[in-house]
Amino acid sequence: MAAVQKISVTEAEKRFNAFGLPDYRLRNVTDLKVVFGHDVKLLKGYSDLTAEQQQLFDAFICNYYNCVGMGLKCGFVPKSIHYVEKITYCVSRPADEWNETPYKEVCAAVFNILLPDGKKRRFKFHNFYPEIPAEYWIDSSTEKFLRFDYKDGKRMDWLHVIEPEKWY
8 A cells, every 4th residue: 555644633624524524434435545545455465355355344444434533543544454364372381379270371373364265375473482382382273354454653553353343
């Protein structure tokens, strides 16, 4: 996605009003492009999504913008959207002074981008305990979801998108 100029709250309000959106709510991704300059079709990873995943993301991004204040809308920059598989690895821990029984603790997470042709591409890897060799890891869980990365001011973050109105 090309570099996007941040706009002031005053400029955003002018654009909303100029395009017949006096309630400052986006109706669709075209409104997002016109008001804020964010063309989701150019977003990194968007073209790798299936039509159904694109439809989910389009609905989500409009809902997200409609749920936040104008200041956040103006400082928010979408970076990428991918359909990912997250594999969480755990390690077995013995009972200790805080846990009466043995337990599992998350030690690593791998994010793979899942492409429509069935191929996978490694996206992110987090090893929380590098001192624990991988042969001690237990494949604990796997989940698939849309991962939306964005920049909020100077901070990079991401959201786990489940439905158009449901994310965390």
